[in-house]
Amino acid sequence: MTEDSDLQGTARARRWINDAIETIEADFNRSADTHLLRVPLPACLGIDLYLKDESTHPTGSLKHRLARSLFLYGLCSGRIGPDTTIVEASSGSTAVSEAYFAQLLGLPFVAVMPRATSAEKVVQITRYGGRCHFVETPCAVYAEAERLSAALGGHYMDQFTFAERATDWRGNNNIAESIFAQMALETHPVPAWVVVGAGTGGTSATIGRFIRYRRLTTRLCLADPEASVFHRHLADRSVRTTDGRPSIIEGIGRGRCEPSFLPELIDRAEAVPDRASLAAARVLSERLGRSCGGSTGTNLWAAARIIAGMAAAGKTGSVVTLLCDSGERYRSTHLDPRWLAERGLVLEPYIAAVEAFFERGVSPDAILVA
Template sequence: MMTDLARSLAVNAAGQSRWGDWAIARIEADYTRSADTHLIPVELPALSGIALYLKDESSHPTGSLKHRLARSLFLHALCSGWIKQDTTVVEASSGSTAVSEAYFARMLGLPFVAVIPATTSAEKIAAIEAFGGQCRKVADPATVYGEAQRLADACGGHYMDQFTYAERATDWRGNNNIAESIFAQMAREPAPVPTWIVCGAGTGGTSATLGRFVRYHRHATRICVADPLPSVFHRHWHDHTVLSADGACSLIEGIGRPRVEPSFVPSVIDRMEAVDDAASIAAARVLSRRLGRRVGGSTGTNLVACARLAVEMTAAGETGSIVTLLCDSGERYASTCFNDAWLDAQGLDIAGHEAAMERFFASGVWG
């Protein structure tokens, strides 16, 4: 005979199973309603043998590349049994992942708390709160992980931990990931298999997905990670014994970290380009003017790496295509990267870097 306790547990388990089925179906329905993001060609008239494309991730419902990650993290946590009907979801983030996770938490009726650096742009904070999330600011960015875990433990919630699970929550073989989308959209282009795909690294999940995908499908494409100069990732790639970086963190939100994250997989990366923050912001501003809309600072970081690769390919007599990511809209950085007073307060002079990027577009020269 089943005891009252056993019966109650069975009923509760059945209810949680039904809720989990509903939650997964809700996320899958949201995906079905969403179109793919655009692949935008960027004219390089001075480099006729090089085709440059931007994978515009700003067109996701939550406005950034991190929408893909948040969807994967929620599905991974739901299917792992870590998120239940009343679970408070907690995340450590520099902003964009938290915006996207707040969107999915609201969709499922779950409380969401983001632990973010105090320097996170006001626009990102507003976006998190607009989706019903709460923000917990910390003065030291290195403490976001511990504070997020502490909060989750205190309320019996779930710490999503994007920095650990980003590279394993996404199916890198295909299944509608960003790599599969890029190659499908490139199919009718003059050089359909990119010579390079350039991305940044925040968790490392995107570079891991791209690197594994091209190896699995035996493409000749190489992966370049554009990394802020203060970040540890490019140092670790060159010397695996380097696990952390001291000093001030990068001003480019969303990429670069002071510690090597568990999701960063250096063995699938073919090259890393370290980029000064001022150069990243200058490149974002120049590209914004050419596109007629603002792009974020990390897109500028990517563009600097693309310029270096394009000039190098041309000098070597190579032709081909380069694909990079337009990670998010520059409107999220109106108070920072696109604010001259903020630049002055940070001691950044971007004039020379802007001139260099304009020269690249005009004449195909870099440096």
């Protein structure tokens, strides 16, 4: 191959990358920002609760932002070209969003996922032209994605490593900038707390850095499934893995402390039982008139603890959390009575506890103890 043909090949690849970035930017330009919903709290006067509704993204979840950032990061770093097969390790939602962007750019996409991933997510991935490659346990996704990427000569996106660095945390309409801009005209425009879960840790890193960059008084709370390692790592930095049964809440909580998770940015952690997450998601869905996934329930339970504490101390202010995705993605799992019964998941006491929070302003945990 001559030097001229090498230069021509490089020029073609650069043109393709330029076109790919323009395609992603055009897609972003077509997509309106997600809404910030105010949730009535009549029992907690002076305290306002808001939900950033990330389910309205084109691919239906918070992970749409991450997937877009990861693709731009890969393109601008020279790791994605016109013939690159994209491979990702995911519990489902990131894979759905990445399959969408891969299809947008005409690239093959393979998602390495636990076999227990909800069927609805698998359907969405294949609808966008992606292929699902299953492993038996969540902890096996990393090595298998890396192996498969090497075998295919592709690019392993590795959201768990690159999530915290792919997003421009200073602005550029990231989720943090969007939240605080939308809060500008509210009674308490600077939230006392923002409550988020962590899967990769990318969202908590973006919000935590933005808070510091803008020198805000807002504090950041991690809402974490009980089975996850993140809240354990915050309590004891030597703890980096868990060996127990994984959480059934998809998208947040991990068995290992991911490279993108930055514990120094977290001011408080709340460990939430899976039953509490599912119950809170159901109650919130009824009150909002829109379906919420389990991770949104985790966020709500943690936010309810904070709000009840504020109310008991006579404090006022605002609390913001995320509606991460729709419950429609879990029709075959969390919303299926048979699926719950097979796992012995009784939600009624937890549902009553969440209702008591809304009606009386008390912590849901206080109702369970009583």
